[in-house]
Amino acid sequence: MGDVASKNKGKGNLIISETVGACKQGSSINFVVIDNKLKFEYNKNNAIKCGLKTNDDFKALAINVD
C-alpha cells in the first residue's frame, strides 16, 4: 500500500481500499464493514497528498477522519 501511495503522490489519483488499517498506509478511502453495513474511513491528509480535495458532506459521512 505504501508503495502505491508514494507512486501516486500529487497525481490526482484517488486510492480506495478495503483492508483494515489501509488509511494508515496511504489510502484515502478505506471501506470497512461494521454491523453488516458498509462504511468508509477517510484520510484527508492522504487525499491532499494525492492532490485531491473533498466536499465537507462527504467527510461527514466517513467514520474515521484523520
Add this chain to the structure above:
Amino acid sequence: MIKLRYIVKTIVFSIVLLITVNGFAQSDRLIRAQQLYNKAQPLFKIKNVADEKNAIIFINEAKSAIDSVVVNTETKADYASWSTRAFIYFEIYKLNDKQKLNSSVRDTLISSILMSNKLKPDADYESNNKKLLISVSIGYYNLSKKLLEDSLNEKRSALAYNKYKQTFLIAEPKANFLSKDIEYYTAVGSFYANIYNKDNKNTQALDISKVALLKVLELQQDNQSANMNMGIMYYNQAVKLIESIGIDNTNISQLDIIQENMVKLAKQAEQFILKVYKVDQKNPKSVEALYYIYRMLNDDAKFNDFKNKCKELGIKTDK
C-alpha cells in the same frame, strides 16, 4: 229452523271439505314438485342443450310448486317440504349462481335446510340435508379460490372462505379448520407473494401476502412455504431499497438510513429462510436465498460458506 240447520251443516261440511281438499292439494303439490325435480335431475347430467332446456322448465315448475307448499299451513310443518325445496333450489343454484358470492337462491336453499333440520327430519333426510350443506360449503370454498386466482379479489375471496366455514359448521358443528385455514392462507400468501416478487412496486400485494402468511405461521410456526415466501419478500424489499439509490436522485446523507433499513430487512429475511434451511439443509431455494442475504449483509464468512453450498448443489448464482 230445519232449513237453517241444513244450511249451517252444508256450510260447515263445505269448509271442512275445502280444507281437506286444500291439504290434499298441497300434498299433491309436494309430490308434484318432487316428481318434477326427479325428472329434471337426470336431464341436467346429460349435458345436451335440448335436455338442459327441458330440465330448466321442469325445475322452474318444481320451484313454483314447492314455494306454494312451504307457505301452506298443512305442509309447511313437514320437513320433507323444506328438504325438497332445498334440493330444487340447489339445482337452480348450480345453474346460475355457483359463481356468485351473494345469491338469494343459495340463501334460500340454506335456510330451507335449516328449517328442515328444525323440524327433526328422519335419518335419510337428515343425512341428505347434511350432504347438501357440505356441497354448498365446498362451492363457497371453490369460489374463494376462483376469486383469488382469476379475479385477484382477495377481500371477496376471504368473504367466500368465511362463508365456506360458516356453512360447513352447520353440517359439521365440531369441524376443525386448522388444515384448511393453513391451506387457504398459504394459497393467498403465495399468490400475492408471487405478484410482489415479480413487481416489487406492488406494495398492496406485499401487505396482503404478509398478513396471510403471518396467519399461517401463527397456526403452524414451521410452515416451510410461508417461511420461504416471507423471507423472499423481505429480501426483495431490501433489493427495492437498493434499487431506489441513484446517482442523481439520492442525497448522499440518506445512504446511511437506506443501508440501515436494508440491513434490517435482510436480517428479517434471514430469520425466515433459516427456519426452512434448518429443516432441510439441501433445500436449494433456501441455500440460494441465504447466499444472497449474506452477500447483502456483507457477512463474508457466511457468504463464502453458502457460496460453496450453492456450488455443491449445482445452484447457479450471479457472482
